[in-house]
Amino acid sequence: MQKVILCVMAGLLGACDGSQSDNERTVLLPPTPAQIAFAEDAMPTNENLSEKYDRSCRACHSLVDAAAPLTGHSAAWKIRLDARDWEGLLASTRNGFNAMPINGYCNDCSDDDLNGLIEFMSGETKP
Numbered sequence: 001m002q003k004v005i006l007c008v009m010a011g012l013l014g015a016c017d018g019s020q021s022d023n024e025r026t027v028l029l030p031p032t033p034a035q036i037a038f039a040e041d042a043m044p045t046n047e048n049l050s051e052k053y054d055r056s057c058r059a060c061h062s063l064v065d066a067a068a069p070l071t072g073h074s075a076a077w078k079i080r081l082d083a084r085d086w087e088g089l090l091a092s093t094r095n096g097f098n099a100m101p102i103n104g105y106c107n108d109c110s111d112d113d114l115n116g117l118i119e120f121m122s123g124e125t126k127p
Contacts, residue, residue, distance in 0.1 A: 028075055028076060028079060029075060030064075031064065031070050031073045031076070035070060035072055035073050036064055036070065038071070038072040039061065039062045039063075039064075039070040039071040039072050039073065040062050042062075042071050042072055042120075044116070044117070044120045046116065048113070049113065049116050049117055049120060052106050052108075052109055052113060052117065053117055053120065053121075055105075055106075056104055056105040056106035056109070056117075057071075057104060057105075057106070057117055057121065058071075060099075061121055067099055068099070068100070069121070069122075071120070071121040072121070072123055074122065074123050074124075077121065077122035077123065077124065078122075078124075080122075081122065081124060086115070086118070086126050086127070089118055090111060090114055090115060090118070093114050093118070094111075094114070104117075
């Protein structure tokens with residue numbers, strides 16, 4: 001038992017060596033029940049984006065267990081925007097990234113559509 005405790009303590013001390021960047025140390029808090037409820041029901045007010053969101057984005061971005069950043073979970077989107085910026089998120093959508101499918105399942109989306117959808121889901125406005 002003492003060996004286990006020593007190993008755990010050594011691991012914890014090693015994690016505190018300061019070699020990680022701020023982004024690597026960022027701990028994402030899980031979405032709150034209010035954020036989950038928002039993600040389940042939210043729809044863009046723009047009719048064109050609403051239709052595209054419903055058929056292409058909603059299946060993943062409204063479900064906690066889908067591993068996609070929830071619509072309205074600003075902390076999850078901020079991490080991505082800080083790491084890749086707007087152009088990087090657009091490129092990830094166009095080219096696919098991890099579990100994100102190519103074009104986000106929206107083959108008829110223009111870059112303006114995709115930026116509008118990212119703005120809606122993130123709650124941020126592209127500069």
